[in-house]
Amino acid sequence: MILLVAPAVSVSAIELTKTGDVLVDAEVLMIRGGINGLSFQQDALISHQGYQYVGYYDGKRRVCLARRKQSEESWQVIRFEDYRFTSVDSHNTISVGICPKDGTIHLVFDHHGHPLHYRVSLKHVASQPEKAKWTAALFGRVVSELERGKPIALTYPRFWQTPQGGLQFCYRVRRAGDGDRVLVDYSPKTGNWGGTRQIDSGAGMFKDHWGQSPTRCSYPNGYCFGPDGNLHVTWVWREGKGNANHDLMYSYSEDNGRTWLNNKGEKLSIPHVGSRGITVATIPRGLGLINTGGQAVDSKGRVHAVMWHCSKETLAAEGQQPSKGYGFGPPKARRYHHYWRDVDGKWHHRELPWMAGNRPKVLTDRNDNALLIWGAAQPAAKWFGSGWFRHADLKIAVATAKSGYTDWRIVHVERGPFANEMLADTHRWQRDGTLSVMVQETADHHVPSRLRIVEFRIRK
Numbered sequence: 001m002i003l004l005v006a007p008a009v010s011v012s013a014i015e016l017t018k019t020g021d022v023l024v025d026a027e028v029l030m031i032r033g034g035i036n037g038l039s040f041q042q043d044a045l046i047s048h049q050g051y052q053y054v055g056y057y058d059g060k061r062r063v064c065l066a067r068r069k070q071s072e073e074s075w076q077v078i079r080f081e082d083y084r085f086t087s088v089d090s091h092n093t094i095s096v097g098i099c100p101k102d103g104t105i106h107l108v109f110d111h112h113g114h115p116l117h118y119r120v121s122l123k124h125v126a127s128q129p130e131k132a133k134w135t136a137a138l139f140g141r142v143v144s145e146l147e148r149g150k151p152i153a154l155t156y157p158r159f160w161q162t163p164q165g166g167l168q169f170c171y172r173v174r175r176a177g178d179g180d181r182v183l184v185d186y187s188p189k190t191g192n193w194g195g196t197r198q199i200d201s202g203a204g205m206f207k208d209h210w211g212q213s214p215t216r217c218s219y220p221n222g223y224c225f226g227p228d229g230n231l232h233v234t235w236v237w238r239e240g241k242g243n244a245n246h247d248l249m250y251s252y253s254e255d256n257g258r259t260w261l262n263n264k265g266e267k268l269s270i271p272h273v274g275s276r277g278i279t280v281a282t283i284p285r286g287l288g289l290i291n292t293g294g295q296a297v298d299s300k301g302r303v304h305a306v307m308w309h310c311s312k313e314t315l316a317a318e319g320q321q322p323s324k325g326y327g328f329g330p331p332k333a334r335r336y337h338h339y340w341r342d343v344d345g346k347w348h349h350r351e352l353p354w355m356a357g358n359r360p361k362v363l364t365d366r367n368d369n370a371l372l373i374w375g376a377a378q379p380a381a382k383w384f385g386s387g388w389f390r391h392a393d394l395k396i397a398v399a400t401a402k403s404g405y406t407d408w409r410i411v412h413v414e415r416g417p418f419a420n421e422m423l424a425d426t427h428r429w430q431r432d433g434t435l436s437v438m439v440q441e442t443a444d445h446h447v448p449s450r451l452r453i454v455e456f457r458i459r460k
Contacts, residue, residue, distance in 0.1 A: 014369055014398040016412045019434070020455035022073045024066055027059035027448035028440055030419060033090030034390075036451060037420030037438050039292045039359035041093050042158040042222060045438050045453070047428035048098045051129045052453075054438060055094035055107060059448030061085040063094060063109050067134060070428065076134040083117070083142055085110055097159025099167040101188035103127025106167065107139070108157040113175060115144045116152050123191070146184055146193035155179070158220075162256055163229045169193070172217060177240030178202055179217035183257045199257055201272040206239055208246070210285050210324045215240035216273060218249070219291030221305050226297040230254050234295050234305040234339075236283075237273060242325055245289040248281035248305060248339055250347075263345055280347045281339055283309055286322030288329030294362035294372070296426075298401070303341040304364065306372055308334045308356035336360055336372065338405060352408050357392060358421045363429055365458060368401040372408075373422040373437060381417075390442050391417040394454065396435075414454055417442035433457060 028036055036056040037044060045054045053067045061084050066077040085092070091112035098105055103124040110117045121139050125132045132138060145151045146169065154171035161167055167186040172179045179202050185195040206213045220235040231253040236245045251260045251271050260268045262277030271278055283289050293307030310329040315321060318333045328334065334356035341347050357376040364370050375392030382390055394414035399405040418439045425436040435456040443449035 014400065014411065015459040016396060016398075016435070016456045017459045018412070018414075018454065019457050020073075020453070022068075022075075022453045022455070024054055024075050024438075024451040024453060025056070025058060025064070025077065026450050028451040029057040029059055029061060029085070030440070030443045030445065030447055030449050031088050031090060032445055034420050034440075035090055035093060036440050037423050038090060038093050039294075039361070039421045039423075040156050040158075041095050041423060042160065043096055043426070044094060044423050045425045045436060046096050046098055047425050047431070047436075048100065048126045049129055051126070052425060052428065052436065053096055053098070053105070053126075054451075054453070055096040055109070056451060057085050057094065063107070065096070065105070065107060067129070070434075078134060078136050078139075080136055080139075082136075083109075087112075091155060095157050095159055097167050097169065098126045098161070099165070099186055099188050100127070100161055101165035102191070104167075104188070104191070105139075106159060106169075106186075108159075108169075111154050111157060111171075113153055113155055116146070116154060117142050117144070118146065119143065147196060150196065154182075158223065160223050160225070163225055168257065170199070170223060174202075174217075177217055177238055177243055178215040181218055181220070185256070197258070198270055199260065200235075201270045202240075204273040206237070206273050208285060210242060210244075213239035213241035219245065220295075221293045221307065222295030224295055224297045224303075226301045226303075227299055228301055230301070231257050232295075232297055232303050234280075234303065236289055236291050236307070238291060239285070242285065244285035244325060244327070245291050246285045247279050247283050248307070249278045250280045250303065250341065251278050263341070263347075265345075280341070281349060284322065286324060287311065287315075288327060288334065290328055290359055292359055294360045296362045296364050296370070298364040298368040299366065300343055300368060302343060302368070304362050304370060305339045306336055306360050306362040307339075308336050308360070310334055311351070331355065331377065336374070338362075338370070338372075338399070338408070340405060348404070350405060350408070352397070354410070357395070358389065361422060361424055363424060363426060363435070365433065370399045370401070370405055371435070372397045373424060373435075375416075375418060375420065375422055376413075378417055390419040392419070394418060394422055394437060394439055396456070412456065414439070419443070419449070
């Protein structure tokens, strides 16, 4: 059930101060659709034990992993010479994982239905960074399997840390509109991966006034552990027939993703389109719902998701109606929508007043206030396809928990132009309240450009 929130009752007193602007690399790869800094990377920018790491492709198409002390501006960069990125497909991003318990650093890269490309560091590289000479010799070779004898092909790889100090890896098998999510556990004790299991299913029949569809896949906004140790996920479905996204789904796990429960806490089989109690907001096909938005869980265990979609009213203002098939609606009709689950399991919804830009990310601070970061189109922005442009400003908006997240307002605009979707270092944000955001400056297609980290803190 969605509860509509009351009108705004206060003006947010939260302000941000810019505290840093650091160059990572002056020549980073640019392709149409972007490749460094896209919404489905979890994570590309990550901190651990006072060091910050960022994974990217450089101008010579090498896989790179850079690190720096958080207190310094200079970066050390490993440029792996044994692999070259040859694609022009923006799906084929890099994700970085760090296992806290054994200090290993994990890299996956270059996938869109392709065999796994994975490499891992020696133990303690991240937990004892001062002792590690930053060279490629710290890492093993590129391999195509996690569990011995089980090669895999995948799309959208993600890592995340567990409350026990371990690491998990998630990916999609098969293709858009007909795929399943798979989860694997890393054991810091043995250094091996195991327990590969399916965690959702694209099976089942979906029907609406546009017709029916027999297959689909999930597009998660994120996977986040809450303060109670539960693993939360929100997602949308993309149908195989018609290819449009629809509805906001929610499920959680109390045992690190081995079993899943619906919004009421009822145990599910593998979540699928017919599962009871997982649809928490009805968003029909035809409203241009974007996939892979933002998700966060605050200190009280409230789940937040932000995505863009149109409404009948915003479409009508642009002279259009909901349309059948794949598409995200006219840019001026798109709005960000904040959906959040309270401690009683009730879902709330608020439409934000601005035209949406690219896919957003949402974070919460120690007082459970919400922050939203996104790339907002500049007046001369060049649009490519349905949802991406390469001339953006970084915008940051905030809303207070005290108001019930009704007082959203923009508190900072960092002028670009930037070509990426905005990604934050959520680990550093949670540890010390520094908001680090990676931005890639706009350049012509295939012309390398500068990758920077801009940093902010809440003004006290």
